[in-house]
Amino acid sequence: MKGIGVSPGISIGKAFVIKKDKTFVTSVLLKNDLEISSESERFNLAVDLAIAEIESIKTNRELILTEEDIAILETQIEFISDPQLKEDVIEKISGDKKNANDALIEVTANLVELFLNMDDAYMRARAADIQDIGSRILKHLNGSVKSDTQQFEPDTIIIAEDIAPSDTITMDTRYITGFATQMGSKTSHAAIIARSKGISAVVGCGDSLKLIKDGDVIILDGISGQIYINPDQQLIDEYRAKREDFIKQSEKLKALRDVPCVTTDGESIMLTANISGADDLADVFENGGEGVGLLRTELLFMNRDTFPSEEEQFEFYKKVALQSKDKSVIVRTIDIGGDKQLSYFGLPIEQNPFLGYRAIRICLDRTDIFITQLKAILRAGVFGDLKIMFPMISNVEEVRAAKNILAEAKKELQEEHIPFNVDIKVGIMIEIPSAAITADILAKEVDFFSIGTNDLCQYTLAVDRMNEKITHLYDPFNPGVLRLISNVIEEGYKHNIHVGMCGEMAGDPLATLLLLGMGLKEFSMSASAIPAIKNIIISHSLSSAQEVCKKIMEMDSSSTIITYLQDLAQ
């Protein structure tokens, strides 16, 4: 069975199934003012009791509460004592003559509905918290309060419909190794608590979770979301090994995360990530990334029926900017065409789409599309260190034309009196051989270069990346490709502009020393590749990398180069 893995880790243990008490509406109406006032009293008392219960958890010395736990308890108290909740319930009691039980159930349901309909995922997840508050008061209203702290055996995996704050607070989590719930999302309480306590968790498993009974042996994979019920010994052994690996790996990762990326002789190198949206950022920082070397914007344009408006795009970039912790974020302008098509933008089928109407070529032709995107990025630049990068540049005229349109976008924003970042940095992607060869010319026009090795390799070697028959020719270690890369870095250095790399090669451990030796300053890759690359950089000196680079640049074939690098790695 499979759910959504929301807290990484692998747990093997025994199931403990939590069942919720069901609540019922009685539909009994109140007869007179006396009953009304006594029901109101009863509700107020239940609220007081519910608060007292949480206060007693807060001061219970047997539970080891973290600052996080206390904050959750305090939020619970504020929810329970909320004047709006009270006002709504009392209104239903005195106005609609409902009894306290029914009034509370109704008010809770309305609030849950309200939060479920919000457009923000975090707020939607709060609906479960509100349901929990309602149930908690209801419990006191009906006088059925169960014992406070639950005890578990070691290696317990909790199985529940959903896990509410009040559940986790009264649980002794020391022996809990995993959570699995029917409902929930990445931002639901179970997920947040599990991550903060380092417990693996899988949510959103659906009804099939009901198959699990108390005492079943469970394997829970919080990364893939996979759950196994009563697995055989072979599978248990396999997952035990996986768990060992995960623990080792995450310890290493943690140890490296906050280590500055500096060579043994003091050269600072930037390790950044390639991402597709704000949701990817947490992972970047978790892996020790220091920003974003490539924000792809295609997601924003794909899987829809029309071009996104300036406002929609602005929200997308702003979200990234706000969550970027003021680190550098390079935003690549639309890179559609080639293998990336849009259903609503009728691009004709071409003989050679990779050599055709794509990326900056479309933008310079359809300036209306381009200017909308540029305005949105400029505006979002107020909220973080966003930079603009133009892809598929083949000559200096294209750079100048793109910059002219950027100036036009700024002018329009000025006239509309909308705040934007006037001094936004502008760079280009170097992925066409002519651009790599004329790096000296292009460097005078921009603030930075980012080398896109995937396309640079395919264009330089005349190899279609998608053609399986010739994949062996697709080789970034080809001396021709290496010379182009080296030239770009050198010209960037001469003209005092920043040079980074955002292609596959930047995340290839085999290439790290060579690129470092060439003088590359920023390596941008998928977040998960960062720790391994960092490990290489911090354990070598720049001067030794320069030696490696010098030797390699004198070698005549890619096979010699790769063999040399492989020997070096051992």
Added chain:
Amino acid sequence: MITTDYIITAPQGMHARPATNLVKLGKNFQSVISLKKGEKTVRINSLLNILSLSIKGGETISVMVDGEDEADAATAIGLFFTQQLKDQ
């Protein structure tokens, strides 16, 4: 009455924890303190009402403070929105 606009600089916006702290902060003052986002205005004595505004990072909200100690209250609330919110 003192009315001040703030841009929410905390990326995650107004989550349950900072909202709890805002409710608690408001209890220190006699003044009636309200938040306005778009067309909707709520008092800050209710966590539910604050959350129902669904305030996100980058949005602008208005804060209205009305009462005898409004000057002190407005200063404290100002500090909350300009600094403390981001640290929570």
